[in-house]
Amino acid sequence: MSKTPTIGVLAIQGDVREHIRALSDSGVNAVAVKTAKSFENIDGLVVPGGESTTMSILAIKNDLFKPLRAMQQQGMPMYGSCAGLIMLSNTVTDGRADQETIGGLDIIAQRNAFGRQVDSFEIDLDIPAIGDVPFHALFIRAPLVASIGPDVEVLASIPAAATNDETDRIVAVRQGNVMATSFHPEITDDLRIHQLFIDIVRAS
């Protein structure tokens, strides 16, 4: 792709403005999108942080899942943070019984896996795909990736040593043109995750 890509941020609810700022600061066009018509002129889609059950309810009520899934099947790159990770996972646990997702990532996402808001935290993460400098990640009522399919690449984990758990906790993944993080790069000033996604969009 030679022209400057235009990336849509799904504006049902959540921190849409922060993703638009991060994308604009990374040198692409960024627009809020919330209707099937507004999806027509975008080269990639970001599903922001927010409340995944609310996004699911409103996407059903506004008939958005059908066009979103169709766009993904046609290869549109998509990136989701936090609630966006849930929206891009094929399976969700600890959500609503009737919760739907766009899908695209062959993972099981565990909603609110770290607990309630008082358990929300910040931590430095090693993410080799974006370089040697650790990424300062914010987890807010965050999900984690409880299991992954064979085609899913793990981009980052919280090491077992940093938790009281026995295993590493997967918090960033990629499968083809779809990537997701449990944490929120959009509310920090570090643009490397958005730049990684923009590279996927430019290559598609």
Place this chain on the structure above:
Amino acid sequence: MTSNVSNNAVTGTDRVKRGMADMLKGGVIMDVVNAEQAKIAEDAGAIAVMALERVPADIRAEGGVSRMSDPDMIQGIIDAVSIPVMAKARIGHFVEAQVIQSLGVDYIDESEVLTPADYTHHIDKWAFTVPFVCGATNLGEALRRINEGAAMIRSKGEAGTGDVSNAVMHMRTIRAEINRLSSMAEDELYVAAKEIQAPYDLVVEVARNGKLPVVLFTAGGIATPADAAMMMQMGADGVFVGSGIFKSGNPAQRANAIVQATMHYEDADVIANVSRGLGEAMVGINVADIPVPHRLAERGW
């Protein structure tokens, strides 16, 4: 099972508190008094629920001292829904806030809707891991609350009236005062800080960025989809609806309509569609008919 994060991870920071409010943006937070109402709110697409014993309209009608809700009632609502749960503490009542935090509530509203516990001081909100939202009628009040650790601000409006006029006035006032600061010369900000009785550093930050350092929701008198959409068009980041839903004729339908109108706040066709056949709105009281000492928005200092 949840993962317990320790070692180099930090909880309760300013960024995770303010970030939590960012995730609520574009959503509707509904007052609920029991688990059944909480389910109706969640099913309608509420972004969070506010657990309290009586909605403001009933507090106003019944009078008396209004306090934090029974922990059993708050716990019942936490157990009933998976969206975030907020609860109200009295202004200055830091032990009510400690109790609410211990219940695992996601956000505390230090609220003028309850009877104040301290007529001089608000709660020191920095002392908590859980984030706080506070009401404000103007920019100085908003910045004093942020200085005390509030991670989210809402306009006060006049709760329990169904009259949106005070929410409008407070949003317009806050916005106008932000614009005024932004247009000032740097050397004028010292006096500006003195005039609005706000900390100088926060005044400078607002003047530079042209916005509050935290999310700004609207509250107090929102009763219809059009009310919610108007507040969003005026620059609110999201909407609190108190008595407006469960004091109306058809709460489930009205809750759904207000959520849709908030998402599509710039689309009059959608707002018109969801406003059809909603039945009775809450009866309401004109703010002008309430004697000034009985106005909840006057509480806070």
